[in-house]
Amino acid sequence: xxxxxxxxxxxxxxxxxxxxxxxxxxxxxxxxxxxxxxxxxxxxxxxxxxxxxxxxxxxxxxxxxxxxxxxxxxxxxxxxxx
Numbered sequence: 001x002x003x004x005x006x007x008x009x010x011x012x013x014x015x016x017x018x019x020x021x022x023x024x025x026x027x028x029x030x031x032x033x034x035x036x037x038x039x040x041x042x043x044x045x046x047x048x049x050x051x052x053x054x055x056x057x058x059x060x061x062x063x064x065x066x067x068x069x070x071x072x073x074x075x076x077x078x079x080x081x082x
Contacts, residue, residue, distance in 0.1 A: 017067065021060040028053040 005013075032049025036042065
């Protein structure tokens with residue numbers, strides 16, 4: 001099924017996914033920092049946040065690559081052999 005969206009729509013969709021990946025990386029770290037400040041635990045929850053953020057960011061990056069690959073296949077036209 002061909003994707004008939006404009007190039008701008010494709011770019012905005014990709015930008016939306018990249019911003020989501022950035023939030024997946026940063027928010028767990030900030031939450032870990034906040035918990036460390038509340039409980040005075042000296043960085044333990046920041047490390048936990050980094051691990052969770054890295055995992056979520058990796059999953060988001062994998063989904064982005066998978067989506068980009070299927071989007072690229074849908075928009076590329078097969079070449080005719082003569």
